[in-house]
Amino acid sequence: MIDKLGNVIPTKPYAKVGYIMDGYADRIAVYENGLMGWIDRDGNEVIPCQYLGSSTFDTEFGLACVTKAGTSEIYGFIDKEGKIVIPFQYKQPGHSSFHNGYCRVSVKGKTVLINEKGEVQFTPTYGSLQNYGQGLMAVATKPNRRGWGYCNLENEMVVPGVYDYATTFNESGYAIVESSDNKGLINTNGEVVLKMKYETVYADPSNDGYICGVHHTAEPASLSNTPKDYFDANLNPINVGDVTLMPADGTNRIPFTQNGKRGFMNRNFEIIIPASYTKATKFNNGIALVLK
Numbered sequence: 001m002i003d004k005l006g007n008v009i010p011t012k013p014y015a016k017v018g019y020i021m022d023g024y025a026d027r028i029a030v031y032e033n034g035l036m037g038w039i040d041r042d043g044n045e046v047i048p049c050q051y052l053g054s055s056t057f058d059t060e061f062g063l064a065c066v067t068k069a070g071t072s073e074i075y076g077f078i079d080k081e082g083k084i085v086i087p088f089q090y091k092q093p094g095h096s097s098f099h100n101g102y103c104r105v106s107v108k109g110k111t112v113l114i115n116e117k118g119e120v121q122f123t124p125t126y127g128s129l130q131n132y133g134q135g136l137m138a139v140a141t142k143p144n145r146r147g148w149g150y151c152n153l154e155n156e157m158v159v160p161g162v163y164d165y166a167t168t169f170n171e172s173g174y175a176i177v178e179s180s181d182n183k184g185l186i187n188t189n190g191e192v193v194l195k196m197k198y199e200t201v202y203a204d205p206s207n208d209g210y211i212c213g214v215h216h217t218a219e220p221a222s223l224s225n226t227p228k229d230y231f232d233a234n235l236n237p238i239n240v241g242d243v244t245l246m247p248a249d250g251t252n253r254i255p256f257t258q259n260g261k262r263g264f265m266n267r268n269f270e271i272i273i274p275a276s277y278t279k280a281t282k283f284n285n286g287i288a289l290v291l292k
Contacts, residue, residue: 001028001043011043018055027080029055035069038080047082058097061116065096065103075105077118086118099131099168113137125155134169134188148177150190159190172233174203174211185211185235193235202247205233209248209267224257238269251283262290 001009001017011017011030018029018036027038030049037049053066053075063077063085075096076088092106102113102121111129113122122137128145130138141147141161149161150169165178174185174193184196185203194201198213205211215227223244230238230245245265246255253264256275263275264283279291 009041009043011039012045014049021056027057036066038082046080047078051078054097056097058103060098060101063098063116065090077103085116086114089118100133102132104129104131122153122155124151126151126161130166131168133171133175134173136169136188138166138168138175150175150188158188159186170204170206172203172205176201176203181216184213194231198229204247207247207250208245209254210238210245210269211235212245232269240265240269243275247282249282253283253288255280255282264288 001011003009014030014032016031018031020028026041027046028041029036030039030045032049035049036051036053036055037045038047039045050068051066052069054064057064057080062080065075065077067073067075067088071088073091074088075090075092076084077086079085090105090107096103096105098116102115104111105114107120110123112120112124113129113132115121124137124139126139126141128140136150136152136158138148139151139161141149146164147161148163148166149157150159150166151157163177163179167176169175169188173188176183177186177196179196182196183198183201184192185194185201187193194211194213199216200214202208202212211231211233213229214223215229217226228244230240232238240256243256243258246257248254248267252267253272254267255262255264258275261275262277262280263271264273266272277290277292281289
């Protein structure tokens, strides 16, 4: 690893260094003999390489869901100093994290929600359970993960279990639902706010800068060659012409492609940088790498 001046940050000779991600850079995953540990920004080993599981600590409580090799994949949670905060007791993949104060884990074959102390806070009446968001959780009310609807923490069904697929409500208050291969959006009252007619829906306006509904096509096609409808965060239609918008990843510049070239819009959908680059990365700290 190097710092912004090109100085080498001294570390042990690890087999691999994990991704250095925004919001997680105070602990960086490193690997030895297929096992994971963490170093700090100065290259000091804080947690020895002895774990499998999540490579990042969640931003809510600073916990990572991990398991030790040879323990039959029984998972628990550690903090950024390596202290075991929630004992190793859960049988599930090690990539769970906390969302809005809760984390999904499996207890005796049933998915439940726990708090940061490992205390079970919610056990659903029904089967499969998605993450908690906007006071609701998507649950499967029928066998084979079918009949998706939404319940609250009192196990009261707020949105009936009529969907074939359902996501967690995002911070904008939208969830993607699917029925008979058609996707759309509902709000937390269960009202359909984007018609159920799309093959794919992208609905994270705070991160992407827009909402996109991709229409069905008779034959598989690239995103740029597929009919699409764009909307702002309030689901007002947007006319962006013949361009294809790309995710802004939380920045104030939305990348787009037009005639095979890349340019950038602002979040008011005004072209700031025309589509004149063969390739272009997203902006990071105000800078993008381009090829012309």
